[in-house]
Amino acid sequence: MTNIRDYIKHHILLFDGGMGTYFSTRNQSVGSGCELANLSQPELIADIHREYLEAGSKAIKTNTFAVNRVNFQGNEELVERTIQAGWKLACEAAKDQAYVFADIGPISGLPETMDIREEFRFVADCFLQLGAQHFLFETNANAEGLKETAAYIKQKNPDAYIIVSFAIQLDGFSRDGSFAADLLHEVQACTDIDSIGFNCVCGARHMLELAQELDHTGITLSLMPNAGYPVVINNRSFYEGDPVYFAAQLLEMAKEGAGILGGCCGTTPVHIAQAKKALDGYTHTKEPKASKKQRVGLVDTLPESLFWEKLRKGEKVVAVELDPPANADLSKFMSGAWMLKGADVDIITIADCPIARARVDSSLLACKIRRELNMDALPHMTCRDRNLNATKALLMGLHAEGIRNILLVTGDPIPTAERDEVKSVYQFNSRKLASFVSSLGQSVLPSPFHLFGALNVNALNFDVQLRLAKGKLERGIIGFLTQPILTEQAFENLKRAREELGGAYILGGIIPVVSAKNARFMDSEINGIRVDETITQMYEGKNRAEGEELAVTISAEIAKRIAPYVDGYYLMTPFQRTALICRILEKIKEQA
Incomplete structure (x- = not known):
């Protein structure tokens, strides 16, 4: 032939x-x-x-x-x-x-x-x-x-x-x-x-x-x-x-x-x-050609993210995570958000149904913060609960509401006891989700999202974490929020990440430990968190007020130590104690 x-x-x-x-x-x-x-x-x-x-x-x-x-x-x-x-x-x-x-x-x-x-x-x-x-x-x-x-x-x-x-x-x-x-x-x-x-x-x-x-x-x-x-x-x-x-x-x-x-x-x-x-009878008369259609230039009329502008200029940023409520009462959540705005927090992050339990939708809360507080919000988006259509629809809605920053994560698995009633989707992992969102910014949206990922500095095999992080960077992720840094190994891993992840933005994770019981629970039962035993011992015998005072001191010390290796701080609010976070931020400002 x-x-x-x-x-x-x-x-x-x-x-x-x-x-x-x-x-x-x-x-x-x-x-x-x-x-x-x-x-x-x-x-x-x-x-x-x-x-x-x-x-x-x-x-x-x-x-x-x-x-x-x-x-x-x-x-x-x-x-x-x-x-x-x-x-x-x-x-x-x-x-x-x-x-x-x-x-x-x-x-x-x-x-x-x-x-x-x-x-x-x-x-x-x-x-x-x-x-x-x-x-x-x-x-x-x-x-x-x-x-x-x-x-x-x-x-x-x-x-x-x-x-x-x-x-x-x-x-x-x-x-x-x-x-x-x-x-x-x-x-x-x-x-x-x-x-x-x-x-x-x-x-x-x-x-x-x-x-x-x-x-x-x-x-x-x-x-x-x-x-x-x-x-x-x-x-x-x-x-x-x-x-x-x-x-x-x-x-x-x-x-x-x-x-x-x-x-x-x-x-x-x-x-x-x-x-x-x-x-029959048709023959090629020309080479394969370029597209006849050109993408119509869309105009993004909403202002750029102030958080992103500050991060891009090299200024230290502060992100604080608030857990979404498990019911429709948003009063405490919004009160905490207003308090954080008053403390000059740059962006509020919101988990997407953490531990795979239904809570108020992180994206809806992000839009509410944007509208009512005129403040940047960073909704977490998991791969667990949505297929491709639902994800695309949600992203277009977020962009229309002025949300410009998203944290993409795989998501906690559905608890074993609930899997007969609650089904996960996992149509793609966080790396593929990043590729999808990046492409959407080029083909459908007036401007792209700024995409962030999670980096587990407490992982037993941090080499794997770095390899996955590099893959995410290739797919459109521009920065990472780390897990809390409460051990010497986590600090060393953070330094490695700074060296090996090139120009990626890194927000160092800080979670205030409020009691010895709290420290042991996080170390034993929260995936991705490790607490040094020395820290745990420091809380023995402390009452609530003393525990919070110690939390302010330790958290500020951690912020000072990691400052040369991060582009900002990512604070996680324990037990809705927003006032404690504000005290820590004041301490960090004093020592800056």
């Missing part, structure tokens, strides 16, 4: 359609286990390949989308047999008259002990051993492991042709919050990847609009939309998109510069036949 690169220079490469959904139609099943049919129903899989080829496909995918060690519970022998059977069936059907692509889907649900690059390499090796020349990594939500895997394949087979394709929703984001333009830019920088594009999730018209909105200059663009949007009847998805309409949209994609076209979920041989008919 003609070398695939030469073919694409002069022709549109037309792929097949959705194997999984068409298999379900042919097999009268829900569609799970489609890949195992390579072993159990090889005649049916071969027949489907032939139908797509007869419809006009010039490239077909092996029936191996979900074949990997994670999905197959570590059964390497079954993975290898399924891939071998899928490869053989596709090659026999193609008969050297069509290009066969090793189809590799996303690997999700990966345990922390496993490396996604190793998992991709294992699957790639299975295909390389069979002589595969062409690879399609499809339906990805991010670029993790893809560039490294492409480089690995090219080392083994320099002539390999590699397509990387992402699943992008209607709003331009993937399911884990990656922005389409960012993914294109990131992957385009990898010279080992030959073609980049999108598949699944969107219908043809919306995928065409996506292609029009993005700058794909210099990219061999691959687009494989769904056959419209499904309806679900008796747990089965049915796609009713018109094949002629689908084909007309593919032709428009070709005119936009797409060099590789095909179908995903719901597309049948009829869709591909209509696409072949629409594309």
